[in-house]
Amino acid sequence: MELFRDSVMGQIIRRLTNDKILLYSEEKAGTDKHTMMAPTDQYAMMAPTENLQNTMLKPEQSAEGNNSGKEKDVNFVVEWYSDEDPENPQNWTGLKKAIVLFQLCAYTMAVYGASSMYVPGEGDIMREFHVGATPAALGLAVYVAGYGIGPLVFAPLSEIASVGRNWVYIPTFFLFVILSIPTAIVKNFAGLLVLRFLTGFFGSPCLANGGASVGDIYPALQIPIYLSCWTAVWFWGPAIGPVVAGFAVQAKGWRWGLWEIVWLTAPLILFLSFTLPETSADNILHRRAARLRKITGRKDIFAASEIAQAQLTTGDVVWDALIKPMEIMIKDPAVLFTNIYTSLTYGIYYSFFEAFPLVYPQVYGFNIGETGLCFLTIGIACLIGISIFYTYQFCYLLPEIRKNGPRAPEHRLVPALFAVITLSAGYFMFGWTVQSNIHWIVSLIGVVILVTSNFLIFQSVFVYLPMSYPKYAASLFAANDLCRSVFAVACILFARPMFENLGIGGGVSLLAGLSCLGIAGMFALWKYGAWLRSKSSFASS
Structure with missing residues (x-):
């Protein structure tokens, strides 16, 4: 029922019924309704010792009780009811x-x-x-x-x-x-x-x-x-x-x-x-604050995000949407390299699959449906990639963190150090084994190797980016997604003419050579990433 209540349709139904059904805990009659609120100038949580009607006094009573004219304008901040609050997504059941x-x-x-x-x-x-x-x-x-x-x-x-x-x-x-x-x-x-x-x-x-x-x-x-x-x-x-x-x-x-x-x-x-x-x-807290205002009739109850949002202008939204992603990328060399390399890798990846319709129908006589089945090797590669990534996480990184505390974000790049090398090997293996006298399974093994490598590279980078600047995770992903997609668009358009002019072996070898460009950069990022962040003009600002 909670899944339905908190879904879009559940919220629409609540609105249509004036919040009479699909109730939250503070809306149910006979329930102790506690809240954690704090004046906005302190943001310190008050212990919930009384029910909502006693804790949340009317403004006039609050002002008299404090005997201070300044307190009349104090806002109260809604937070989680406790560390185990079931509405906190971090506390949801497995x-x-x-x-x-x-x-x-x-x-x-x-x-x-x-x-x-x-x-x-x-x-x-x-x-x-x-x-x-x-x-x-x-x-x-x-x-x-x-x-x-x-x-x-x-x-x-x-x-x-x-x-x-x-x-x-x-x-x-x-x-x-x-x-x-x-x-x-x-x-x-x-x-x-x-x-x-x-x-x-x-x-x-x-x-x-x-x-x-x-x-x-x-x-x-x-x-x-x-x-x-x-x-x-x-x-x-x-x-x-x-x-x-x-x-x-x-x-x-x-x-x-x-x-x-x-x-x-x-x-x-x-x-x-x-x-x-x-x-x-x-x-979630924004909606909780609105419910508490409605229940109590008080207008001085807010979520912290509401207070911050009240100061947000249209220009701020546009800046965060269009400028902030580019600003981080330009000012931070580590982020810039990461975006350039993942864009190159992503574009090569998309270009590569344009070879499938030129290889399996023409060399091995596959029909359209059978050619499509060749793409299932990607699923196998992902399972292998997850297994390798989990092995690194559970056998090395997590025990290391528990023993010595949090590690630098660059530790998340270790699986990618091996993957940048095997990536090129997978491309070469595919490019030079798609011949009628060599069984088609050999070339697909090359596909598994290169896709596994791609998976490990992207998984490592996707963990590394938000850890570098957690506050700007959305902007980092937006910039990375834009760079990757723009490069992929260009690669999709030149891929088929490239294969038709260079042949499958020559075209895929070119892609393999391009993928080698990031090997030194990935090792440099792993070794000097922390130093690069310390020199970043964005970090210093």
Whole structure:
């Protein structure tokens, strides 16, 4: 019932019934309703020793009791009722957290999967709209551009206490589902591209804020462990897309691949609307303060986030959305390198998969559906990557932290030090084993190696970035997402011409060589990252 009450639909029903059903603890009759409040100039918690009606005096009584004219304007800050407050997402049961994590993963997989469900139908799109291979690839490219730009808007918006995570997730995902319908029936190529961009844009909140939601519900030491599940899903999403759409496109044409996006996401938006609870602590306390004001009739009760938000201007929101991510990246060399390297790696990763339709149908005689099945190797690679990451976490890092205290963020990069080396090996193995006289399984082993390496690199970086500047985690992820997506768009467009001109071996070897560029940089970041942060003009400001 709590899942439903705290979901978007639960909150709508509460509003429609004037908060008469789906009650919170302080709204229930006969319940001791304690609160932790503090004057805004102290922010010290008062022990809850009386029920709400006795603790929260009327303003006139409060002023008389304090015998000070200055106290008339004192605001009281609503905080958690206790360290074990069940409404604090950090205190949710393991089952409730697991349900929320599953929902975030399903949401993320659906949006990422929708990017590649388009790919099996590119040949049909070329024939129907009379366009070449590069224009046809724009359908994937503009989708990636959309979910790269979206976080600049939605990441800072979700940090506003009165908005929270859910009122970003659900309305935008609803628009994603609605726009997916005309995308499947559009009759002209320009309209198809516009709709693909818009679906990518409105699908982006889970990609921008999913990691923040994981951080909302798990303690700091556990975040890397559970964040790896979310990271694995956005790796696996593009792999599932061609598998799901491949056989449908082969049998019914390219539109069926896009209809499958609707069939997948329509039930999911209903599920999330009714069962995904709000995870933002600021938003939860914001709503609690509003309830307490309504119950007591007092106007001097606020959440700390409300007080901060009252001082927030439109310019502040725009600054955080558009300028702050770029400011951090420009002023901090460690963040700049991280964004450049992950952008390069991400672009190479997307470019690489453009080789699949040129390899397995032409060299090994696979049909569209069978070619899609080759993407399942990504799932195997993610499982291997998670196993390696967990081994490092549980066998070394966590025992080290318990013994010697918190470690520098650079310790999170250790798995990536090995992965940057094996990454190039995986690309070379694939590029030079896709020959008719060599079994196809050998090249797919190379795919497993390179995807495992990519997973470890991104997982390490996604943990490292927010630990460098925890206060600006949303801005860091937004900047990284934008850089990666912009680079991926360019790579998608030049990938097929590159493979056609250089051949598979030459093209993949070029990608392998480019991936080597970050080896020295990753080791330098691991060794000198703390020193670079100390010299950062952003950190000093």
